[in-house]
Ligand SMILES: Nc1ncnc2c1ncn2[C@@H]1O[C@H](COP(=O)(O)OP(=O)(O)O)[C@@H](O)[C@H]1O
């Protein structure tokens with residue numbers, strides 16, 4: 001049961017910094033999700049905790065101890081690899097037993113721990129099979145069983161669900177959350193899938209090009225993205241962003257005018273900025289009604305998902321945004337003019353150059 | 362329309378195109394087929410007939426010597442050779458030689474491959490050195506060996522019990538084995554290296570995280586996963602070791618006729634081509650060698666799938 005801390009950690013491979021000056025504290029018993037697009041340095045960060053990669057600069061702590069020079073086996077961690085990395089020549093039983101065996105646990109205890117771990121993951125009937133004789137989902141469970149059998153204080157998982165089909169992924173997501181709660185251990189979970197991050201993590205840490213963008217509980221990150229990248233990375237569909245001009249506490253978008261809410265009015269400077277609105281925060285209205293706080297637009301495409309519709313609209317400024325509407329609402333005709341009403345409280349404003357949110361300024 | 366399509370035979374133009382392609386293939390294959398037929402297939406089959414003939418009192422066979430017409434002796438010569446001490450002694454010597462060279466060659470190749478697999482600075486240099494003997498033949502290896510330890514002209518003039526190492530009854534065979542191992546080491550290294558490279562890194566990383574030290578990782582993960590490669594190297598290495606000839610012919614060790622270095626392949630050459638030209642007897646030795654190699658090949662084909670790990 002341990003915290004994990006990155007203190008100014010940089011990892012370089014030749015010229016590129018896979019992880020760049022990372023500062024992050026993962027609390028004891030926390031389920032932390034490292035989220036970001038492929039190649040942003042998530043795996044590298046995880047591997048440094050495991051001791052498979054060494055930081056070029058900075059310190060990594062597990063608990064209070066700096067572990068930079070500690071061998072993986074002495075870090076009291078367990079890792080689930082994206083490929084599962086099961087030993088193909090060993091039975092499921094031997095696979096799960098391997099970490100105990102390597103640590104010279106007495107045979108009697110070993111058998112008990114193995115059957116306990118196998119039972120908790122529903123593997124009891126498969127103990128004598130080889131990995132090749134298992135389905136993808138079962139292999140994934142063996143990898144989990146091998147990780148939990150030793151009761152490490154920190155769990156590391158690198159995209160453990162990415163090789164499962166969509167249905168199994170949803171089911172396993174729930175099981176993993178329950179597993180982490182039962183084991184009451186620190187879990188650091190790497191994924192590029194923002195839905196996994198939103199649904200599983202106590203907190204999310206979002207990375208891009210080796211740099212940490214934002215850390216926080218999923219809802220916080222969703223509601224108050226620190227920058228345009230985070231805003232556009234999280235949410236399905238993600239936040240709409242479009243060019244606007246700030247002028248005396250208002251936003252001009254083509255012919256339309258939006259009021260800025262109090263907290264932004266002070267921090268947004270006059271001039272061009274990037275405005276952001278989540279798809280569910282647009283309210284559709286007939287084009288004829290020239291309401292205040294609305295954007296005039298033209299519907300260009302309607303996607304129906306059954307329970308809701310995604311209406312793609314072109315603004316005067318020619319940016320395209322998506323508005324989300326319940327299936328029960330009247331569906332606008334493609335090509336029809338319409339208005340998108342926005343509550344000023346729901347408007348985000350980002351610096352056009354740096355992408356940083358003005359809400360945090 | 363559809364049913365007619367299905368029942369219509371191939372159009373003549375399509376058939377002739379096929380025919381043209383096939384004939385072209387045979388034309389292109391012809392040169393190597395001819396060479397194979399003359400130098401491999403014909404001698405191979407002909408060899409099975411030699412043991413049934415005898416031409417001289419010494420057992421010589423007229424094909425290569427100035428002897429009289431070959432005499433049909435039926436199975437007599439088969440029995441004589443297969444019942445002889447010389448044949449079985451030669452088999453035994455060859456088995457010893459294979460037992461010496463193959464496991465050691467594989468072990469050394471594996472050792473070098475493991476060293477070269479480390480992520481160390483300048484490792485490409487070692488890889489090049491380790492695999493360099495692939496470019497040498499048994500004849501080259503023998504010549505180099507001779508120029509190093511040869512009794513009269515060698516650099517070191519290696520002496521054992523007052524004579525050269527190749528003239529020592531006990532050490533001649535091991536000395537030949539050393540030459541043979543050295544010569545095949547490059548290949549063994551390359552085979553083992555490719556085997557090591559085929560083992561996914563994350564398996565060994567998982568083992569590290571699971572708490573296994575270097576030796577446990579090697580014994581419990583690397584070696585088992587390498588076993589198909591080792592098995593392959595073992596069979597292929599054995600087949601090639603059973604056919605060892607050049608080292609004996611060139612290094613001329615003591616006991617090469619009927620003594621401690623009388624390898625089977627060399628006996629075939631010696632009996633057939635030395636002065637009294639006992640081709641019939643040589644052919645029985647050749648068939649014996651063929652039987653052993655065939656057996657190894659069959660074993661490999663049988664077991665190959667069984668030692669493979671599905672991923
Ligand atoms: N062993 C390595 N050698 C060189 N570059 C590497 C190595 N591992 C990762 N990288 C680079 O570091 C960056 C981050 O990689 P990684 O941590 O695997 O990203 P992620 O897991 O987020 O997809 C990538 O640009 C990748 O190419």
Ligand SMILES: [Mg+2]
Pocket residue numbers: 039042043044158
């Ligand atoms: Mg990765």
